[in-house]
Amino acid sequence: MTIRADMTTLTPEQRQNWPQLSQTLIGILERRAQQALGVLESSVYQKGEDRFIVELPGFTSEEAARQVISTSARLEYYWARTVATDKNPSRAYVQERDADGEPLFRRATAGPTEILEPGTPEYDRMVRSWQLITTGDTLMRAEARSSLTGEGYDLLLSFNAEGARALDDLARRTMNMRENIAAVLDGKVISIAFIKDGVRFTDGSVVLEGRFTVEQAKRLAELLNAGALPVDLVEENVNRVSPTIGEGAKDQIIFAGLISFVITAAFLLVYYMFPGLTALLALLAYISFAYAAFKLLGVSFSLAAIAGFILSIGMAVDANILIFERLKEELRNKRTLLTAIDLGFRRAFPAILDSNACTIITTIVLMNIGTGPVRGFATTLMIGVLISLFTAITVTRSLLLFFVHSGIGREASWYGLNRGWFGERLEAGADERPLAIVQKMGRYFLISGLIILPGVIFMAMGG
Template sequence: MQRKGKKMKKKKSTILFLISVLVIGILAFTGFHGLTIGDYRFKPFTETINKGLDIQGGISVLEEVQGGNVDNKTLDRTIELISMRVNKMGVSETAVAKEGIKRIRIDIPGKFDSKEILDTVAKSGTLKFVGPDKKVILTGKDVKDSTAYTNDDNQPAIGLEFNESGKKKFAVATEKFIGQPIAIYMDSDLLTNPRVDAAITDGKAVITGSKTLEEATKQSEIIKSGALPVTLKAVSVQTVGATVGSNALSQSMKAGAIGTLFVLLFMLLYYRVPGIIADISLILYVVLVLGAFSLMNVTLTIAGIAGFLLTIGMAVDANVLIFERTREELRTGKSIKSSVHSGFHRALPSILDSNITTIISGVVLYSMGSGSVKGFALTLVIGILISIFTALTCTKFLLKLAIEVGILNKLSHFGVKRG
């Protein structure tokens, strides 16, 4: 009975091991090549991960606040409003960040017409409420807030709230133009043209007529972003060619692939069978990290790729610590199963210490840095967190199954000889 039980356990472990390897293989294939099932297509990472300015090229604009110093709160608000305005162009991976005390850097990947950028995003812009007599009633500076919601009739609507000056201007205009439209423009673009049904004297208006809540939300955000609290001037406009970016990407990917291949070969040749397990875990690690980048809408830059490649080495480092501790246990005469368990237990403090200190450094870099420094820090922290997971769960799980299956049951499999 006991022998039959061991046989059943070995069979179960074999099936589980093969399924695990197969799942990791399918995930890797899907991630790097894509997969079509029926009418649904799983896109490869090359299509789902946002590429930064230095990879796909684009426009980099440096804006400077005019008219003296500005506090951080106002500058942060300006950055938020510019980001909303950029999203109007459909460029979701644009980076808008503070640079120095009174400058804002706007990096727009995939766009190469600098005039278009300056005419739409980089200039301050003007939100105007225009009456049927073509006269400007009020501007974005008179708008306090704008929100989109679904009203009691289950229809999309936009709620407007004006400040004191806007409240007075709008009251006069709505009394004058009852039954007529008041158009809302962002520069020369017509956003909406609602009709005045009644005089509005409380400074709060409701705009209906949007086809969807998404459309209402977009219009609401543009209205809210129309009033930049400061005046900006473009002091630098740079165009990064797509050829330069694509060359940088291809060279980085080539270097990364060669480096990863050498790491896989080293683990295989030096640690034998455990090295194969580590290689499988490393493949899963790469897939999980790139998947996390895709889900989190990370914009990948050359610096970010460098951070990612660095974490591959750190992911292998965790396996090296585990295997070396396991070898030490094997040399004392313990069984393979006991040695693997003790190896993980003894390596855990070292793995956590080294990775936690690096995570702290990454968090500091992300919070205090800007631009490419943030990209490097973000990919570094994400990579380290996932490397800890794969080393302490996936590698341990696969090693346990390999021992039960019988493909990891000799000292020579670990490259160990007892004297």
């Protein structure tokens, strides 16, 4: 979507602060796309001074996108003092409801069919004749909930102290007068109801009764929670782009993932032998669980998301390698097979938990400060790491114990104890010839710094 900010509606002060205001606008549009539309990998960026591009990969409903992205979502609460009530029936306007419960208005002197249409001058004059109580700026939280009357859904709105004082002040001044409070969203009345006898708003909680459908209520709540736009937006065009350009890259990354899986499976079977077979079975279970979770959560399978998924497969194997190395170490120390399995899992678990916790923390940071593909990569990686932690500890252990108790895999020769291709000899002589890491920390800090330095330089250059 290409949308343009209507700069003519800005005050001189807002024009002066437009760079900061445009960043606020981008943040609101991103929250709307992610929360109200559910597009985790949405991208919003500025083009020129007043144009913004919103990309929604995987989202197909143009009408829903228009309703969420382009609407200002300015919520205003009014005392509808010119609308007739039970105790004051001789006012300028009368309210009715259509078959769906949506509020309708007409002049008191007009016929039943002369309904005022939202956006018309007469409708706007009616709203301007009311007294403003508070706006969405004082709104803290909106939540969809089932209506107490059993007819559709309502919104439970929570206002801050300023909004609560304004609402409660009106309730106190009009106590037992059954005056109407109207909720106006972008110039249209979406709810109007009288203040019940004795009701106060000291806690800032207000029920917005609108007989909404569950989809309408949830989407409206997300819109209000994302915040009102600081400027009106004008839609210029909506383009639907087919994924033909990315098809080749997608096929390549999937092919690379399959090659990686085959090489990983071969390594597990050759180097770890029987435990490697159980790890491979657990890995297949992990892929099934992760894919099901992605589909259930509605994750878009973009290139970045697929890359995060493939990386999480490697991390699932990493956890098994830590376990099997401890298992081999216990077997070399003349432990029985069942004892070695128990100690191997138990002693490898802290290292596995630490590494996965660090990865999860990193993904949380990426999800909060990243945009578009970065957020998709972080999402699939975090879900994959959480599931891999379960499969590595629970599924692999259960399979290994099942096979051993069934009489399969009881031979020590099936565990590759003699395979020492990756520094096992160095580890075996660690007691006699320890590596002086702490004593030579300066050297290792220097090496780490030299490795990090190019990345810092490229970050400073914006690359």
